[in-house]
Amino acid sequence: MKSLMEFIGIEPERYQVAWISGAEGIKFQETMAKLVKDVKQMGPNRKLRDAQ
Amino acid sequence: MKEITEKTQTIAARLFDEGKIDIFIAWEQGELDFQVKSYVARSKEDVKKIIFSEYAIYNVANSLLKFRDGHERIGIAVKGCDSRGIVRLLEDLQIKRERLYIVGIPCPGLKDPLAAARNYGGFSKKTESDGLARKCLECVQPNPVIYDEIIGPAQSPRQQGERFARVKELEQMSPDQRYEFWEQTLSACIRCYACRQVCVACDCRTCIFDEMKPQWVGRENSTTDNMMYHLVKHAHMAGRCIECGECERVCPVNIPLMLLNQKLIKDVGAFFGGPEAGLQYVEGAKPPLSVYRLDDPDSFL
Numbered sequence: 401m402k403s404l405m406e407f408i409g410i411e412p413e414r415y416q417v418a419w420i421s422g423a424e425g426i427k428f429q430e431t432m433a434k435l436v437k438d439v440k441q442m443g444p445n446r447k448l449r450d451a452q
Numbered sequence: 453m454k455e456i457t458e459k460t461q462t463i464a465a466r467l468f469d470e471g472k473i474d475i476f477i478a479w480e481q482g483e484l485d486f487q488v489k490s491y492v493a494r495s496k497e498d499v500k501k502i503i504f505s506e507y508a509i510y511n512v513a514n515s516l517l518k519f520r521d522g523h524e525r526i527g528i529a530v531k532g533c534d535s536r537g538i539v540r541l542l543e544d545l546q547i548k549r550e551r552l553y554i555v556g557i558p559c560p561g562l563k564d565p566l567a568a569a570r571n572y573g574g575f576s577k578k579t580e581s582d583g584l585a586r587k588c589l590e591c592v593q594p595n596p597v598i599y600d601e602i603i604g605p606a607q608s609p610r611q612q613g614e615r616f617a618r619v620k621e622l623e624q625m626s627p628d629q630r631y632e633f634w635e636q637t638l639s640a641c642i643r644c645y646a647c648r649q650v651c652v653a654c655d656c657r658t659c660i661f662d663e664m665k666p667q668w669v670g671r672e673n674s675t676t677d678n679m680m681y682h683l684v685k686h687a688h689m690a691g692r693c694i695e696c697g698e699c700e701r702v703c704p705v706n707i708p709l710m711l712l713n714q715k716l717i718k719d720v721g722a723f724f725g726g727p728e729a730g731l732q733y734v735e736g737a738k739p740p741l742s743v744y745r746l747d748d749p750d751s752f753l
Contacts, residue, residue, distance in 0.1 A: 401687060407623065407715050408683060409631025419750065447631050449676055 413438040456504040468496040473527040479508040486568035490515045509562045513537025531559035533696035535596035536730030537652035556596030558607045561588040587697025640705040641678040647699035653692040686712040691720045691741040694730040723749045
C-alpha cells in the first residue's frame with residue numbers, strides 16, 4: 401500500500417504505518433508527534449483532492 | 453489456428469458424447485473477423501460454433517463466474533493467461549476443480565480486436581490489426597498451467613528485455629512528476645468499470661464500488677474520485693492479478709492499468725516472494741494477501 405501510494409506520487413512522509421499496541425501510549429505519542437512534524441514540514445497537501 | 457479449432461471441436465464433441473460435461477466454454481465468431489466472443493456450447497450440436505482464431509483474446513476464465521452457483525460440469529478451452537485465471541478462481545473457492553474439464557491451448561500470441569476495430573473505421577475498411585496485442589507481447593506464460601488435456605506443442609514466453617521496465621522507468625521520477633503523470637492519465641477515466649467487469653480476480657459478489665449505503669468511494673467523475681477508484685481496485689489486485697492484461701485492453705480511454713498491476717506484482721514478489729499469482733495450483737493454497745501470517749512483512753502496509 402505504501403509503495404503503491406508512492407508510485408502514484410504521494411510523498412512517503414504523508415503516509416506512515418506503525419504497529420502500536422493499546423498498551424504502548426508513549427510509542428503512540430512519539431509516532432504521532434513525528435508524523436505531525438513531518439507533515440508540517442511538507443506543507444499542505446494538494447494531491448488527491450479537487451479543492452486546490 | 454484452424455487446427456486448434458478443429459481439435460477443440462473434436463474434444464468438446466467427444467466430451468459431450470461421453471457425458472462428461474454439460475456445457476463447454478470457448479469462443480465463437482462474431483459478425484466481423486475480429487469480433488470473437490466468449491461462447492457457451494450446451495449440446496453437441498452447438499460444438500460446431502466453437503472457434504479459436506487470432507482474435508480469441510478474451511479471457512474465458514471470467515465466464516466461469518456465471519456458473520459458480522450451478523452444478524453443471526464444465527468443459528473449458530483455455531490459453532495460458534486464462535488458465536492462470538482458473539487457478540485464481542480455484543484459489544478463491546469460486547468453483548470446484550471436479551466440475552472442470554480443462555482443455556489447454558498453448559497460445560501463439562493473439563491480436564487485439566479493439567485495435568482491429570479502430571482500423572476498421574474510415575474508408576480503408578481494413579479488418580487487420582497491426583501485429584500482436586500488447587498484452588501478448590509481454591506474455592510470460594503462454595502455456596496453460598492447469599489442464600486435463602493439451603492441444604499442440606508448448607510455446608515460449610514472448611516477454612522480451614527487462615521485466616517491469618515501464619514500472620522502473622516511472623519509479624525513477626520524482627513524486628511530483630509521478631503524480632502529474634497519474635493525474636493526467638487517470639483524469640481521462642470515464643468510470644465505465646469495464647476493467648472491473650473483465651477482471652478474473654474481481655470475483656466479489658458485492659462490489660465496494662456499487663455500494664450506495666455507505667458509499668465507500670465517490671462516484672463523481674473527477675480526478676480525485678477516479679484516483680480513489682483505481683487505487684482501491686488495484687490495491688485489491690495485489691497478489692491476485694494474473695497479468696492477463698484484459699483491463700488495459702478493454703479500457704476505452706487507454707489508461708495504462710497494467711502499470712499499476714505490474715507495480716503491485718513486483719512489490720508482492722519483493723515482499724512475499726513465491727511464484728506470481730496463478731502460476732501454479734496447489735490445493736488449499738492462498739495468495740499471500742488473503743491470509744495473515746505472523747511473519748508478514750510490515751513494509752507492505
